[in-house]
Amino acid sequence: MNANLTSAQDKVAPTPVLVELEINPEEASQFCDSIKKVSNVDINACYQCRKCTSGCPVAYAMDYTPAQILHAARLGLKELVLSSSTIWLCAACETCVTRCPQDVNLVKAMDALRVMSLSDGYKSKEPDVANFYRYSLGNIQLFGRLYELGLMGRLKLATREFRKDISLGLGLFKRGKLKLMPDLGALGETRRIRSQVRKLEKR
């Protein structure tokens, strides 16, 4: 049997784009501080060994590699970081977290960057991914337990790709894997948690 060598090639990071950007030292430390405040992660511990990037299974699809995003964040290049596709394409698999010699929790930092990107009104380069998370959160707040069919339907209304995954959905349904009706065994639970947590976030 032939060994598959293409996957290794696929993993090569995208060609870096040389760009000239204005750097403001004050903004740099401010941006790092706000990441730390939201995530409790100090990205300045990074020494750019790029282990995160070599292990990242999705680096091939990102506009900037994880190590580049970290570096850009340390330079205070907020616009570049918060509008990158990288923050939306992180699969949260934690390969980088496992291997980082400096214990920089990049997954927690990415969570913070997504939250910051949304609250600062940046348009996501991966709108379907952003919508998926948004609708999932809305779905569990409404039902308490995830209602898969409702989530898939909501996503379809947004993407308007009605034919995509139809055979998958039918296959799931045929095998009794998709419930028609939501399970209401925890109705209101998530909404209650949400409203309590909102009070904390405001502080």
Add this chain to the structure above:
Amino acid sequence: MIYGYYPGCCLNSTCKDFDTSLRAVLRALDMPIKEIKRWSCCGSSAVHIASRQMAVSLPLANLAKAEKQGFEQLLVPCAACFARFKFAWHEIEEDPELRQEVEQALKHKFTNRLKILHPLEFFATDEMMKRVASARKRDLSKLKVVCYYGCFLSRPPDHFDDPEYPQTMDRAMRAAGAIVLDWGYRTDCCGGSFSLTRTDIALKLTHDILDGAREVGADAIVVTCPFCHMNMDARQGEIEAKYDTKYGLPVYYYSQIMAAALGAPEKEMMLQMHFVHRQGVMEKAGSNGD
């Protein structure tokens, strides 16, 4: 002792096969369980845009319920839920200020007594392996499997087993009598969170893993995570079409393999719920096949 049981959303809907076969295994091993009352979603698929407080509060609300309902051990079979539970617990242990905030929001003071358990940790203890091996009713000695742990279960470090080369499931499958093959993809990510959005990424990552399983000559892949199962089983046909290849590799939850070994009735193994079937694979386990 009765173990608390948190099935989570997937085992409650798309993964009835996982839930039913696991309950059969626990029954066969005399482990009484009781589902947590009014459990809610752990937030696994949604927390990526929620605040840190919200991300930890969703799983912790369930841990609070388990404590209030008097459980000391909580079984969490879904790899994604297990990861969220462990993560949340770790976060409040590390950050006393966050702990205080969350305890206030949830109106519950955690006692630290509750232990979060993954069923595999339990099945892979020496004592349990002996019990499983001596309770075997079907012969799996012709079935060659690879154990795929995925990323949620194996990471972060210090949360389950070695994050790069875990062995827990391999041990449990050996106890069930199967031949466990070594391979290099046990903890690679399948792109589960992109299955419905950037499907191309999920297909590519899953394709690499399926290739890896075929290269070592596995009859089947054994998994622990509902998201991995969906990508590998329900999307296998799509991957074969896209990459112009043929795998025909059945994908089982570890609980289905154990249920087979322990002689559970066919209707509790629930093999018929899968997309990929290959004549002869489960017959190696003495079952009527899927």
